[in-house]
Amino acid sequence: MTYENKFVKVSVDRGLAVVTIDRAPANAVSLAVYDELRRTFHRLGEDPAMRVAVLTGAGRVFCGGNEVSDFVDLDFDNATEYLAHVRLTFNALYDCPIPIIAAINGGAVGTGIVLASLCDIRIASERAVFALPEIDVGVLGGSRHVMRLAGQGMTRLMMYTGRRIPADQALRAHIVDQVVPPDQVLPTAMALAEEIASKSPPAIRLAKRGLNVTEAMNLKEGYEFECTLTAAVRRTDEAREGALAFLEKRQPAYAVR
DSSP states (O other), X not given: OEEEOSSEEEEEETTEEEEEEOXXXXXXXXXXXXXHHHHHHHHHHHOTTOOEEEEEXXXXXXXXXXXXXXXXXXXXXXXXXXHHHHHHHHHHHHHOSSOEEEEXXXXXXXXXXXXXHHSSEEEEETTOEEEOGGXXXXXXXXXXXXXXXXXXXXXHHHHXXXXXXXXXXXXXXXXXXXXXXGGGHHHHHHHHHHHHHTSOHHXXXXXXXXXXXXXXXXXXXXXXXXXXXXXXXXXXXXXXXXXXXXXXXXXXOOOOO
């Protein structure tokens, strides 16, 4: 199954969605792209047949950041409205009930690095570069999202300088989780998506919910909340099937919903 917006292309096969930002030449994000991304991830998350999504960019760039021309006449009043669109889109990715894997095929700059940070797992090309260049164009970027991964020092360095960080340095800074040759980015992400999709769909969705919610909790509160999710997953048929399959040394047969 496929469905297309103007700039965000989506293909779906067996509950695995590939979402591609396709806005030549650099996949820069305009208001229209923000809105298409928001609607896409809402739609994927609301579909019970969906199990995992892969987010990538068309061509040689993952996402080149915001459409800079949008900033030229951006004053206080319209900036407030503009940034509301941005926040809603970022929230749609972070809150999407299914795991999202970023297949970072090239530059992830500005909004690009934030979109990657909002995904659950990041696979990057050896040629990928990462930056928060907003300091050079009169705005401030999504550093708080990047800071979840990179920590204070690296985030501040990127924010204050706009410096481009190569993939190997991004890996050391925990901005990405794996670096692979350029031709292996999407295959690696898809193999990981297949592995995740083979698990119990209700358990995966509850696991993501738990990881998102407990991220802001202390240790004891977080584990207590996670225990409530364990109780919830035990109500599902998939939980019993998973345990039986383990005992019987076979692959579980999860129903397609």
